[in-house]
Amino acid sequence: MPQPFVWQMRVYWEDTDGGGVVYHARYLNFFERARTEWLRSLGMNQSELAEEHDTVFAVRRMEIDFRLAARLDDELLVSAQPIGLGAARVTFEQKIHRAADHELLAQAQVEAACLAAESFRAVRLPAWIRQQIAASMKQDD
Numbered sequence: 052m053p054q055p056f057v058w059q060m061r062v063y064w065e066d067t068d069g070g071g072v073v074y075h076a077r078y079l080n081f082f083e084r085a086r087t088e089w090l091r092s093l094g095m096n097q098s099e100l101a102e103e104h105d106t107v108f109a110v111r112r113m114e115i116d117f118r119l120a121a122r123l124d125d126e127l128l129v130s131a132q133p134i135g136l137g138a139a140r141v142t143f144e145q146k147i148h149r150a151a152d153h154e155l156l157a158q159a160q161v162e163a164a165c166l167a168a169e170s171f172r173a174v175r176l177p178a179w180i181r182q183q184i185a186a187s188m189k190q191d192d
Contacts, residue, residue: 053188055132056089059150062125071123078115078157082145085129086163093183101168106177111140112162119149119156126150133188138175139165141184 066077086108087097100106121127128148135142143161148154165176176184 053132055130055144055146056085056092057128057130058085058088060084060127060129062121062123062127064123066121067123073121073125075117078117078121078147078159079113081127081129081147082113082131082159082161083110085131085145086143086161089131089133093187095180095183100180104177104180105168106174106180107166107168107171108141108163109166109171110161111164113159115157115159117157119154121147121149121156127156128153133184134160135162136176136181136184136188139173141165141176 060081062073066073066080068074090097090108097107126149128150130144130146130148132144133141134144141163143159143163145159145161146155147157149156164173165180166172167174
């Protein structure tokens with residue numbers, strides 16, 4: 052299986068509660084940013100997909116396991132790895148590790164649906180996008 056895409060980020064004050072612990076809903080933002088950067092690493096950016104190809108992705112389902120708390124100023128490694136590809140969806144395994152000690156902080160399985168940008172109705176993945184995602188799933192790094 053290929054190596055997952057990893058995006059590095061830092062926890063800022065705005066991500067935390069008053070005690071410097073990352074608020075649980077912010078993990079969804081971290082996962083989203085990693086999927087966005089993964090897509091960008093394949094040469095696709097979301098605004099261009101929407102404007103030029105009438106294609107957007109929306110989370111349809113997410114299952115999260117919170118393990119340990121991330122804290123203010125932690126450097127995080129957020130991964131995104133496609134593990135399933137359907138006609139109109141991509142399933143990802145995602146993990147957040149603290150960079151300093153590689154502790155697993157959270158993991159999620161995320162199903163993203165392909166939608167027409169104009170109508171927000173489910174549509175099949177365009178063939179060229181499907182091919183790029185499939186190729187990324189087969190690469191050995």
